[in-house]
Amino acid sequence: MASGKVSTRRAVPELLAHGQALIAAGLPEAVDTLLQPYLQGGTAPIPLWKLKMIAARRQGRLEEAVAIQKMIVDTVPGDLPAHYDLAELLLASGDFERGWREYRYRYDLAHTKILTRHIQKPRWNGQPIPGKTLFIHDEQGFGDTFQFLRLVERAAERCAGPVLLEVNAEAYPFACRAYPHLTVSKRGQLPPAFDFHAELMSLPASLGLRLEDLPGSIPYLQADPERGRHWEKRLNTLLGAQRPRVALVWAGRPTHPNDAHRSMSLQDFAPLAATGIPFVGLQKGPAAQQRAPKGLKVLRLDEEIQSFEDTAAILEQMDVLISVDSSPIHLAGALGRPAWVLLPFEAEWRWMAQREDTPWYPTHRLYRQERRGDWTVPVARIVADLNALATRSNGSDNRR
């Protein structure tokens, strides 16, 4: 009759602190146990549901996470970061329609608000605008730009008017080669006048991109032929007739929010030594200097790589790129070059869930962690696949 049970219950802030600590410690299963008595009635404060969603997602229970997150968004629709979380979950589960719609809240997060670009012209929603100029501009990491540049052609067809394309300086030469008929400018320069604008990653929503529309025409980017000739010579000198030619990237940009989970250490690749293959190290940044494990031969090119122009030209000469989830993966995919991608247990939305292939890049193969933080299983699978590749390559060499 009365409320005698309340005394045994814990206050919400205390529960949250406990749950967040468990998540941070990599114990999402314990969060399920912790929250069970509070959530079983179906009504609980929203912060507890958010915690439950994170615990479900961490454990790979995507469907459950989507259901919880939908409920959260229905209850507190003004919580824009919750919309963004929902977008990631939906895109990961392949629900592109609502997923891309919710993705528009990517600039409403605490740390992205300041990045909002206030363009004083209306946003293009995919409608035909004959005679009007559309300004398409890229946004976030290099990888995003490489991944989504494929949509510019479709946008140009759909809007039926002139298109201005603006990308970061690194992607600029690729965009110029891919879209010689468009006016391309570098980010930061004053673009010509325009009537409508679209962020590059709003194009999926504007175009109504469906999963079955992927990958589109591959390759959609090309390496610079002159750089290509330079690297062909250089790699022939370095590697001779060695096959297969395998490039290696072991870490992403260290400032990426999920870098601790996605980046590896060169030491993690020790089992690759057994293949006897000399690896071409494309690693840039501070991780480039990591010591190689015993017996692993890494030809480090970081000092010779000035830009993605070099990376692309090298990838053209490689049989496969082995890499963590970082921008060279996307560059390889756009060039139509194969890559084997090492993914953390909780991978980004773009790699979806469970599958070993990706609809974005038919040339790629995914190697997922089966346990959080444990790279041994995916690395062992890579060793096996490398051995198979070596046998095939050398077999064909023998026949030659």
Added chain:
Amino acid sequence: MSETPTPPFAAPTMTLPEALQRANAHWQAGQAAQAEQLCQRILASLPGQPDALHLLGLMAHAYGHADRAIQYLREACASPTAAPIYWSNLAEMCRQQGRLREGEEAARKAVALDPTLSGAWNNLGILLQEMGQYDESRICLEKVHAGDPQNPRVLNNLANTCLRQGDGETAERYWQEAIACDPEYPQPYSNLAKRLTDRGEYAQALEYGRQAITRDPHLTEAYINLAAAEQERGDTGAALRWLNALLSFAPSHAGGLATRAHLLLKQERLEEALSDAQKAVIQAPESADAHYALGLVQQALNQGEAALAAFEQAVDLPGTKAEDAAIAAAVLHMEQGRKAEADAAFLEIAERFPQSVSAWYNWADIHRFRPEDPQIARMEALLADPARLPKEQMRLHFALGKAWLDAGDPEKAFAHFAIGNRQKRETFQYDPEETSRWTRNICQTLTHERIQALWNQGYTQAEDQPGQPVFVVGMPRSGTTLVERILAAHSAVTGAGELSALQQVLATAHYPESLQTASAETLRALGKAYLEKTGKLNPKTRYLVDKMPANFFYAGLIPLILPQAKIIWVRRDPVDTGLSCYTKLFSGEQSFSYQLDEMGHFARNAQTLLEHWQQVIPASHFMVVDYEAIVEDFDTQVRRMLEFLGLDWEDTCADFHNTPGNVRTASVNQVREPLYRRAVGRWKPYAEYLQPLLQALEQNHAVDAD
């Protein structure tokens, strides 16, 4: 990243027009940093340059720095060469910050400088709309609409003004046109939600409100409109959830705070309501809505003077709340017994807001209509207007019923009452059998034996502690307000009005089933919870009277959880009570009182419970007083009640109608008069109109005789 921003003022030879053109182009392309650097360089060499100041203002506005933006625009407009559009933009920024007067001035300046500037007419139009000057607003917006007929924003603004003018049909048409022009534009959906709520189409209103939020999850009005729709269809919990959702992302939104204060007030969560209303006033000192909400809360907290001041401030401020606030002030006069002031205030309101149904409805209650009273014709004319909303029609029917009864034409009166009651009855679900089942259940659970078994286990407070509970219960309109006023005239008693405290405490208690097994601990917890709620009213006297009539359902439980509590049941001729209920549109929930047969059914259940309680509750805790006996022999009955409470006679009790203090129930005007006998047997001349009630009451006797 190797970005190479073009250095501003790169060429030393760049002229001012070139630099301005370039700054603008950067801003158009969303390159704020470059645009700002150029503006600052221009201002360094040409202080006060209006075009650079204006551009800086636009950028500050886009980045959410409202005050800085307005400051830049004021400086830009201070220049004699300021373009008309700068004034127009200043006007809109002021409007968004609630600085309506400054905004209006700026907009007028803009259209004076350039009468062809349609954006300025638009901004002036919406400013005037927010200031309640609808006719001029409509002229401005029609002008803009004529030049730009497919603009969804203009259509939406125009529709808003039409609605405020009372032209709801045109408004709806414009909103629908706006949606057709741009289905992704959220505002018309939100406004239609509000309109459909007014029309009583709640399901559709909720759908439109959700559509608005899907398009813009931060559209604050949509949350307020959704809350209103939920509230109107009777789901206060859902209404509060929408407001909480709004305030979770906009914690200082004055409109949201003011609206939540209203709802919390309805739930008698006065402290929370006060806190919200005060925050709203701090956030938006020029918002009439905020002052109005604060006034209502202060009124409920018995802070009459402060409430009156808040209402008067709301009347004076620009905005659309003047009418409600003026009525609230008049009602406050009425509640505090200042009948002449109330009458004068209502007359003034009727002149200033001739379309105000609310004013007429409240006034009819205190005004005594004569047979040829011209005010009746004015109300009939209001009712005949086809634009009248269903809710307004209902209120006018009740007001006209009252008026024709005063004027001695019961046939016309009851025709109005019949329609008004039917309209009200159609707005909710009610099953009279539910009450019968509950009544039987209570009688079977709280038997004499059970009450004895649970006796003296509840929560006791110290004898000298003020605020000992007295419950005055009975049928609504049976004289409970009268008894409360008589008691409150005694120096040892405070009247708290109708409290929902007991219902709130018992909300999850599963009454009466749980009493089969309840522990002493549970009983004490409930009693304590009740006293904690009434303690917040800060009673200074020995007794505090809670006169929620419907507490009669809990009369047997009350002494179990509060062994010191006293209960007084006021009994009155059920037909007189029924007649009185039937002629009132209650502000709270009285589901049984809008259909005569259901009223009779309910009265029978009340009678059953009364007889049961008389047998099982000791006379030390429960007494019955007859309304008719009070009228017949006042002193004797008052002495009985005072004796029951252990109090000595005080002469002020006989003079209760002159006791200051608020009366917050439907009986507000009767208790301000000395006792009147005409209410005894009042129903007899109207018997022919009350047949279903008489039949339902008679069935009772037949059943009892079995």
